[in-house]
Amino acid sequence: xxxxxxxxxxxxxxxxxxxxxxxxxxxxxxxxxxxxxxxxxxxxxxxxxxxxxxxxxxxxxxxxxxxxxxxxxxxxxxxxxxxxxxxxxxxxxxxxxxxxxxxxxxxxxxxx
Amino acid sequence: xxxxxxxxxxxxxxxxxxxxxxxxxxxxxxxxxxxxxxxxxxxxxxxxxxxxxxxxxxxxxxxxxxxxxxxxxxxxxxxxxxxxxxxxxxxxxxxxxxxxxxxxxxxxxxxxxxxxx
Numbered sequence: 001x002x003x004x005x006x007x008x009x010x011x012x013x014x015x016x017x018x019x020x021x022x023x024x025x026x027x028x029x030x031x032x033x034x035x036x037x038x039x040x041x042x043x044x045x046x047x048x049x050x051x052x053x054x055x056x057x058x059x060x061x062x063x064x065x066x067x068x069x070x071x072x073x074x075x076x077x078x079x080x081x082x083x084x085x086x087x088x089x090x091x092x093x094x095x096x097x098x099x100x101x102x103x104x105x106x107x108x109x110x111x112x
Numbered sequence: 113x114x115x116x117x118x119x120x121x122x123x124x125x126x127x128x129x130x131x132x133x134x135x136x137x138x139x140x141x142x143x144x145x146x147x148x149x150x151x152x153x154x155x156x157x158x159x160x161x162x163x164x165x166x167x168x169x170x171x172x173x174x175x176x177x178x179x180x181x182x183x184x185x186x187x188x189x190x191x192x193x194x195x196x197x198x199x200x201x202x203x204x205x206x207x208x209x210x211x212x213x214x215x216x217x218x219x220x221x222x223x224x225x226x227x228x229x
């Protein structure tokens with residue numbers, strides 16, 4: 001079945017550092033790919049998405065490119081802030097973005 | 113923006129009792145809602161798809177009789193954990209999507225942490 005694998009956390013960085021959180025997937029079809037973020041005490045929020053190969057999703061300085069050849073959707077940000085501290089989930093869906101398969105989540109902590 | 117409200121946020125119950133968790137879409141209608149379970153330091157696992165006015169669709173390995181789902185209206189789905197046991201302790205999250213537009217994103221509740229003693 002479909003699956004998503006994220007780099008293990010937790011990840012701790014200093015403010016203004018470069019961030020990469022790796023995500024690879026396995027899917028039988030042509031999935032849409034997502035990054036969700038969960039801030040402390042809150043629900044999941046959609047951060048960005050890409051629906052086809054070579055698409056780049058971006059939001060709030062975060063970017064991720066749908067790489068079909070490497071089945072990857074790595075999350076990047078050039079300069080992180082303390083407010084980016086959260087848990088990040090990579091996810092895929094191959095059915096109209098409804099039924100999601102999640103990675104295990106990566107906890108990110110940014111120190112001032 | 114669209115909001116999904118989950119209640120309660122935390123619940124502690126004794127073994128053998130039942131617990132009901134509510135998921136409401138506050139400013140939109142959702143024919144379909146999804147229930148996830150998250151174990152500590154693990155991913156969210158889809159438990160079931162809740163369909164308004166019909167039976168829920170359960171994922172493989174999820175006990176239908178243990179996790180009762182009722183989706184009685186376009187804005188409310190409930191998950192009842194029946195005869196709860198300590199191994200049912202977990203974080204349960206619901207999600208829903210607006211009927212329109214067709215490509216609207218999924219919205220998630222803040223989750224319910226269930227502790228069974």
